[in-house]
Each structure stands twice: as structure tokens, then as C-alpha cells.
Amino acid sequence: MIELKEVNKSFSDLKVLDDISIQFEAGKTNLIIGQSGSGKTVLLKSIIGLHEVDNGHVYYDDRDFTQMNFNERKLIRKEMGMVFQGGALFDSLSVEENVRFPLDMFSEMNEDEKIGRVKFCLDRVDIKKAHKLYPAEISGGMQKRVAIARAIALNPSYLFCDEPNSGLDPVTAILIDKLIQEITKEFNMTTIINTHDMNSVMEIGEKILFINKGVKAWEGSSEEIFDTENQSLNNFVFASNLFKKIKKEL
Structure with a gap:
């Protein structure tokens, strides 16, 4: 908390x-x-x-x-783990090197432990065959997955x-x-x-x-947001016609 x-x-x-x-x-x-x-x-x-x-x-x-x-x-x-806007991966490092980076910087794991942790994190975000690729070689969605894998590499609490x-x-x-x-x-x-x-x-x-x-x-x-009478929140959340329609139907 x-x-x-x-x-x-x-x-x-x-x-x-x-x-x-x-x-x-x-x-x-x-x-x-x-x-x-x-x-x-x-x-x-x-x-x-x-x-x-x-x-x-x-x-x-x-x-x-x-x-x-x-x-x-x-x-x-x-x-702490951080997922930055845009992913903020290191362009000069491969996918697996990006995930390994915080382990090299902050952990006391041995080589085998680091290899295992990188594999676990990439498997967890469903990156299977891109370990050796570089950020420019993968899609934006895959880059975000790699960024999440890097963020959880040290098993953060936050x-x-x-x-x-x-x-x-x-x-x-x-x-x-x-x-x-x-x-x-x-x-x-x-x-x-x-x-x-x-x-x-x-x-x-x-x-x-x-x-x-x-x-x-x-x-x-998210359930309570539909019932709020806070006008500023309503103006912000239901600014689009789609969400106005959803609120009206509820």
C-alpha cells in the first residue's frame, strides 16, 4: 500500500x-x-x-x-518498477538485455539466476521469439510488453x-x-x-x-463513476459521445 x-x-x-x-x-x-x-x-x-x-x-x-x-x-x-510513457527502452540493447539491465545494476543474482529471471519475465508478458531483437525491430505493443517485463524484473512491490x-x-x-x-x-x-x-x-x-x-x-x-454527481468528473470522463451514450443507457 x-x-x-x-x-x-x-x-x-x-x-x-x-x-x-x-x-x-x-x-x-x-x-x-x-x-x-x-x-x-x-x-x-x-x-x-x-x-x-x-x-x-x-x-x-x-x-x-x-x-x-x-x-x-x-x-x-x-x-519499485517503472513503465515509462513510450516504453523508454534502450535502443542499443536487445530485448533480453533491456530486461536484464536492472538485474545487472541492482541485484546480486549470479549469471544463471539472471538468465532464468529474464526468461521468466519475458515469458510472463508473452514475448517468445524476440529475445535477440532490438526495440526498433519490434512493434509498439511488443515494446510496451518488454517495458513491463523490465519493470517486474526485480520483483517489485510497487x-x-x-x-x-x-x-x-x-x-x-x-x-x-x-x-x-x-x-x-x-x-x-x-x-x-x-x-x-x-x-x-x-x-x-x-x-x-x-x-x-x-x-x-x-x-x-469504475462502477461508481457512472453514478457520480461530480460535474467536473462527468465533464472529463463523458466528454465523448460514446461514453455519454453509455452513461445515459445506464
């Missing part, structure tokens, strides 16, 4: 996060949604320590991340995904969503996903945080 208590963040005179408190639960896909400029990217970066919060606390299973020194945070970061469906066609995006949800439950990770994709919200939104102008405006599940 990751818990935020009264988190605030400003840049100069601009307040970007205003008193955010929420719990992100283990074994569930926790989504952060909001319009561009709402503060959700700053929130994600504040959770992982790329931004220092002005005040408030971020807890990783009762460990106060905001009060830790550099070395203490480094230990926590070994428990998984962070920044727009994991960016640049993917709708069918592939749904497959990636389902894969993230499956591994979240399988490994009981606390998964936090930053997304604009309303299909993701409806398909895997087990817990959703909606940020509006830096404030926590709503939290709930």
Missing part, C-alpha cells in the same frame, strides 16, 4: 497539489486521471521522489518516504505506469491494460497508473483518483 497524507506542492507561486490524501491499495490497479495541467504528473513524480513535496507525507507500507535520507530512499527504489497506452491502437491498449492488471494481482503489487485513456478507466479502474486543478475532486471505482 502507498498512502498520501495532506501532500502539497508548489512551483514558485503556483500551487500544483493542494492537500492530497489517499490510499493506493495493493493488488489493485489504482488510476490517477485528470485534464492536462491538473497536477497528476506532478503527483506521480512526488510519490516516487522526483519532486520533493512542500509538506505532507508519502508512506510506503507505513514507511515515511518523505522523511528518508538518500540511502534509505535508494533501498525503497529497489522495490509498480508505476505513466501513460502505458500512449501511441497504441485500441486493441493493443486493452491487451496492455489487462496484462498490467493480471500481474498486479499475481504479484500483489501496489500499481499506480497515470492515464488519459477512458477505456483504461472503464476496463481496469479498480480505484480511481480524479484530480481537478490540483485538488482531489473524487475517488472511487
Whole structure:
């Protein structure tokens, strides 16, 4: 679990996060949604320590991340996996070398253990015959699968995904969503996903945080979102005619 208590963040005179408190639960896909400029990217970066919060606390299973020194945070970061927007694979490394990279950097595994772990992670995301290929030689969907395999290589307790469906066609995006949800439950990770994709919200939104102008405006599940009377959330989620029609029919 990751818990935020009264988190605030400003840049100069601009307040970007205003008193955010929420719990992100283990074994569930926790989504952060909001319009561009709402503060959700700053929130994600504040959770992982790329931004220092002005005040408030971020807890990783009762460990106060905001009060830790550099070395203490480094230990926590070994428990984190990241799926970046666009995948962010190393172009000069093969698929299996990309997945092995965090093992070489941060683990004490021997050679056989690393080979076995890389194979396990690639098998888990259904990459079978592309181990020796380079990112430019595989599709965007396969690149995202490799990025997920790399993110789980160190068997993390916490998984962070920044727009994991960016640049993917709708069918592939749904497959990636389902894969993230499956591994979240399988490994009981606390998964936090930053997304604009309303299909993701409806398909895997087990817990959703909606940020509006830096404030926590709503939290709930994909089922509860259809019954909300929060006008800002309705305007955001049901902006398209398709989702307006779905809400109306319900």
C-alpha cells in the first residue's frame, strides 16, 4: 500500500497539489486521471521522489518516504518498477538485455539466476521469439510488453505506469491494460497508473483518483463513476459521445 497524507506542492507561486490524501491499495490497479495541467504528473513524480513535496507525507507500507535520507530512499527504489510513457527502452540493447539491465545494476543474482529471471519475465508478458531483437525491430505493443517485463524484473512491490497506452491502437491498449492488471494481482503489487485513456478507466479502474486543478475532486471505482454527481468528473470522463451514450443507457 502507498498512502498520501495532506501532500502539497508548489512551483514558485503556483500551487500544483493542494492537500492530497489517499490510499493506493495493493493488488489493485489504482488510476490517477485528470485534464492536462491538473497536477497528476506532478503527483506521480512526488510519490516516487522526483519532486520533493512542500509538506505532507508519502508512506510506503507505513514507511515515511518523505522523511528518508538518500540511502534509505535508494533501498525503497529497489522495490519499485517503472513503465515509462513510450516504453523508454534502450535502443542499443536487445530485448533480453533491456530486461536484464536492472538485474545487472541492482541485484546480486549470479549469471544463471539472471538468465532464468529474464526468461521468466519475458515469458510472463508473452514475448517468445524476440529475445535477440532490438526495440526498433519490434512493434509498439511488443515494446510496451518488454517495458513491463523490465519493470517486474526485480520483483517489485510497487509498480508505476505513466501513460502505458500512449501511441497504441485500441486493441493493443486493452491487451496492455489487462496484462498490467493480471500481474498486479499475481504479484500483489501496489500499481499506480497515470492515464488519459477512458477505456483504461472503464476496463481496469479498480480505484480511481480524479484530480481537478490540483485538488482531489473524487475517488472511487469504475462502477461508481457512472453514478457520480461530480460535474467536473462527468465533464472529463463523458466528454465523448460514446461514453455519454453509455452513461445515459445506464
